[in-house]
Amino acid sequence: MEPDSSLPAEQSDAGMLRGFWYPALFSTAVPCGRMRQAMLLGMPLVIGRDAQGRPFALRDSCPHRGMPLSYGRLDGHHLECSYHGWRFDVHSGQCREIPSWVTGDKLKVERIYAVHFPAEDQDGYVWVYMPDSERRDEPAPPAPRLPVFSSQYRLTHLSANLPVSVDHGIIGLMDPAHGPFVHQAWWWRTRRSIQQKEKTFEPIPNGFRIQAHKPSANSAAYKLLGVYGKPITTTIEFVLPNMRFEQIHCGDNWFSSRATVTPITANECRIDFCAAWNVFRHVPFMVSIFRIFARMFIGQDQRTMQKQSEGLKYNPRLMLIDDADRPAKWYFQLKQAYLESKRTGQPMRHPISGPVTLRWRS
Ligand code: FES
Numbered sequence: 001m002e003p004d005s006s007l008p009a010e011q012s013d014a015g016m017l018r019g020f021w022y023p024a025l026f027s028t029a030v031p032c033g034r035m036r037q038a039m040l041l042g043m044p045l046v047i048g049r050d051a052q053g054r055p056f057a058l059r060d061s062c063p064h065r066g067m068p069l070s071y072g073r074l075d076g077h078h079l080e081c082s083y084h085g086w087r088f089d090v091h092s093g094q095c096r097e098i099p100s101w102v103t104g105d106k107l108k109v110e111r112i113y114a115v116h117f118p119a120e121d122q123d124g125y126v127w128v129y130m131p132d133s134e135r136r137d138e139p140a141p142p143a144p145r146l147p148v149f150s151s152q153y154r155l156t157h158l159s160a161n162l163p164v165s166v167d168h169g170i171i172g173l174m175d176p177a178h179g180p181f182v183h184q185a186w187w188w189r190t191r192r193s194i195q196q197k198e199k200t201f202e203p204i205p206n207g208f209r210i211q212a213h214k215p216s217a218n219s220a221a222y223k224l225l226g227v228y229g230k231p232i233t234t235t236i237e238f239v240l241p242n243m244r245f246e247q248i249h250c251g252d253n254w255f256s257s258r259a260t261v262t263p264i265t266a267n268e269c270r271i272d273f274c275a276a277w278n279v280f281r282h283v284p285f286m287v288s289i290f291r292i293f294a295r296m297f298i299g300q301d302q303r304t305m306q307k308q309s310e311g312l313k314y315n316p317r318l319m320l321i322d323d324a325d326r327p328a329k330w331y332f333q334l335k336q337a338y339l340e341s342k343r344t345g346q347p348m349r350h351p352i353s354g355p356v357t358l359r360w361r362s
């Protein structure tokens with residue numbers, strides 16, 4: 001098939017979308033009263049937890065002379081900069097004290113702010129909301145939440161750093177054609193198992209969904225859930241800025257996962273995979289077994305992208321082909337439409353107008 005489109009040129013902000021929540025750290029990495037450094041969208045952050053356990057996020061830079069605030073001291077709800085001791089409220093960023101200030105100084109201490117970001121715990125991550133620079137005052141929507149379908153379930157997390165831009169991370173995540181080459185294993189599938197696939201995609205707000213379908217006989221879902229003997233349905237969704245959801249239902253049994261690809265800097269991203277399920281709850285070591293397989297799969301993607309990054313260093317021309325790369329094209333079109341709607345204030349014009357059936361071999 002002829003290539004019919006090349007990858008779009010780098011957009012402003014290196015293709016990193018603002019106006020969304022991103023997972024910054026595992027919640028357990030930030031105990032009460034402690035701080036950690038993190039990086040999101042090229043922004044250095046100090047993330048901490050106050051004495052009550054509430055997370056906070058500030059730009060890791062003192063508004064006085066740029067000293068990283070993470071070198072400072074956290075006491076209850078205040079962070080004291082290590083250089084001249086200015087004290088900031090950790091949730092609002094407001095300056096509360098300048099030790100060198102003498103009565104009669106004209107300086108209005110309370111008008112000084114460290115840059116702060118909304119932060120929330122959800123699904124075992126500290127999420128940070130990265131607002132548009134022009135819309136800093138708009139309230140943040142609630143942080144994303146992994147869908148779960150019963151009160152009892154197992155939950156696990158895995159993450160891997162990828163030395164490529166968030167765009168390559170995401171199109172690698174949604175790419176249906178690399179499976180037989182990257183994820184082969186003799187007991188799972190080989191190149192010889194390649195077969196034609198056909199799936200119908202439909203638009204959803206900010207993304208697209210593969211219509212609920214019966215998983216193919218060589219998929220993980222089928223191999224695992226086939227034992228229940230009930231019909232299995234799988235739904236896969238992609239939603240801006242960076243989330244792929246997959247749900248598998250089989251009677252009352254369910255499995256739900258979310259992979260997010262978070263931009264760290266222009267050329268680094270991290271995949272965070274979070275999965276919950278109520279199947280095989282009574283099988284011992286199920287979480288450990290699941291993690292071994294999930295880590296192996298993510299490791300295969302990670303090593304592939306490490307190698308790919310060697311090739312990308314020299315700015316090669318790239319291509320996206322139909323139909324296997326059509327989801328990647330939609331991703332770029334969704335981003336454009338999102339940025340355009342922010343620029344114009346008009347509702348977002350969805351690039352997909354109705355159900356589309358794509359065919360490829362994998
Ligand atoms: S640099 Fe932080 S108080 Fe001076």
Ligand SMILES: [Fe+2]
Nearest residue numbers: 172178182301
């Ligand atoms: Fe993969």
